[in-house]
Amino acid sequence: GAGVSQSPSNKVTEKGKDVELRCDPISGHTALYWYRQRLGQGLEFLIYFQGNSAPDKSGLPSDRFSAERTGESVSTLTIQRTQQEDSAVYLCASSKQGALNTEAFFGQGTRLTVV
Amino acid sequence: GDSVTQMEGPVTLSEEAFLTINCTYTATGYPSLFWYVQYPGEGLQLLLKATKADDKGSNKGFEATYRKETTSFHLEKGSVQVSDSAVYFCALISSWGGYNKLIFGAGTRLAVHP
Numbered sequence: 489g490a491g492v493s494q495s496p497s498n499k500v501t502e503k504g505k506d507v508e509l510r511c512d513p514i515s516g517h518t519a520l521y522w523y524r525q526r527l528g529q530g531l532e533f534l535i536y537f538q539g540n541s542a543p544d545k546s547g548l549p550s551d552r553f554s555a556e557r558t559g560e561s562v563s564t565l566t567i568q569r570t571q572q573e574d575s576a577v578y579l580c581a582s583s584k585q586g587a588l589n590t591e592a593f594f595g596q597g598t599r600l601t602v603v
Numbered sequence: 604g605d606s607v608t609q610m611e612g613p614v615t616l617s618e619e620a621f622l623t624i625n626c627t628y629t630a631t632g633y634p635s636l637f638w639y640v641q642y643p644g645e646g647l648q649l650l651l652k653a654t655k656a657d658d659k660g661s662n663k664g665f666e667a668t669y670r671k672e673t674t675s676f677h678l679e680k681g682s683v684q685v686s687d688s689a690v691y692f693c694a695l696i697s698s699w700g701g702y703n704k705l706i707f708g709a710g711t712r713l714a715v716h717p
Contacts, residue, residue, distance in 0.1 A: 591649045
């Protein structure tokens, strides 16, 4: 596609349920990021995939959070046993590999509400 | 680790006022520096960038100069408009541990009134 696509755009879930968020990066972009943005706050880094290298998971807030990426394509972020503090917009971004000056392109995000 | 620090908002200005949003960074090596903008109801998009010391990035009347000696990348605009109301994020990419990771500041909300 022309841009980074995220689905669903909105998700309301009950506390304790698992959710799966999807990100389709721009074709050819080997780097993929997940961020969390709580209401009125900045971007919290979650995880970074770079080609076939081991991902940088240093930002995942707990073991309830996990993410996968198949090759250089789709990524899924899974949150198990959701809590109310997980409510936020989850943003995905992709960029080309290797260049330090390369622009990251963002999706519109998935707004997660845990009730 | 690498980090970005921005001035806290919100910043409230009248139309045609001068804007400065401060950004400083801590990084190992020589990062590339960016300003991203998030307009209400829209996704983040790149506003401008600079890749080496003394470079000036510019776009839509905004400017920022990469100052290695002060580790800063302050965003400026000479005359803001209501349409500039948005959240502005300073960011860097540095090579660390084999990764080129994009790191953001906390964001600064700008509100411009007529």
